[in-house]
Amino acid sequence: DTGVSQDPRHKITKRGQNVTFRCDPISEHNRLYWYRQTLGQGPEFLTYFQNEAQLEKSRLLSDRFSAERPKGSFSTLEIQRTEQGDSAMYLCASSFNSGGETDTQYFGPGTRLTVL
Amino acid sequence: AQSVTQLGSHVSVSEGALVLLRCNYSSSVPPYLFWYVQYPNQGLQLLLKYTSAATLVKGINGFEAEFKKSETSFHLTKPSAHMSDAAEYFCAVSEGYGQNFVFGPGTRLSVLP
Numbered sequence: 001d002t003g004v005s006q007d008p009r010h011k012i013t014k015r016g017q018n019v020t021f022r023c024d025p026i027s028e029h030n031r032l033y034w035y036r037q038t039l040g041q042g043p044e045f046l047t048y049f050q051n052e053a054q055l056e057k058s059r060l061l062s063d064r065f066s067a068e069r070p071k072g073s074f075s076t077l078e079i080q081r082t083e084q085g086d087s088a089m090y091l092c093a094s095s096f097n098s099g100g101e102t103d104t105q106y107f108g109p110g111t112r113l114t115v116l
Numbered sequence: 117a118q119s120v121t122q123l124g125s126h127v128s129v130s131e132g133a134l135v136l137l138r139c140n141y142s143s144s145v146p147p148y149l150f151w152y153v154q155y156p157n158q159g160l161q162l163l164l165k166y167t168s169a170a171t172l173v174k175g176i177n178g179f180e181a182e183f184k185k186s187e188t189s190f191h192l193t194k195p196s197a198h199m200s201d202a203a204e205y206f207c208a209v210s211e212g213y214g215q216n217f218v219f220g221p222g223t224r225l226s227v228l229p
Binding site: 040041042043045056091093104105106108109110 | 120125161221
């Protein structure tokens, strides 16, 4: 168990550019979540996957944001035409849910995005 | 929809003193409750969770939390603070299977020598 990993850890980009982040969950975890965290705030839910299916998206996830988990393993989060307001820490979490009570989410170290 | 409030964005305690971090929740169903800790430039680490078993939950690093339904609270405590406890602490609520976590705004804990 190597934990949840995220790449890159830091990304600096210019406004209007596209960026893509990757998350590798704990192996055998069937659920994967994306959150956004701004300075001084708690994480805000963006979207989550059960295996390869994207089951829910937050209203925070504008049309410029897209997430995929094509094979039910790693996931990517893409932001198109970045804006300064997109600057935040993007956190990925994974969990295993067998249909019982709520699952415990394990978080990666995050990708810090700075949009200039 | 569920929500979480954490009273006190910043709490300072002396080393060896009691740590008390407050969390109140709102939920339309019996909730699942979590405390996470975040060290600078790191992801969140689970401290403990309440899943409708014992109301007093013990976690890692000497922390514990008590679920009080009548007060809709899930306060985090530690009898004796250590310098290494300085971090940001987040309370989170989930309404169960298929539901997502809602996090509170966090409380920054400072431990003074």
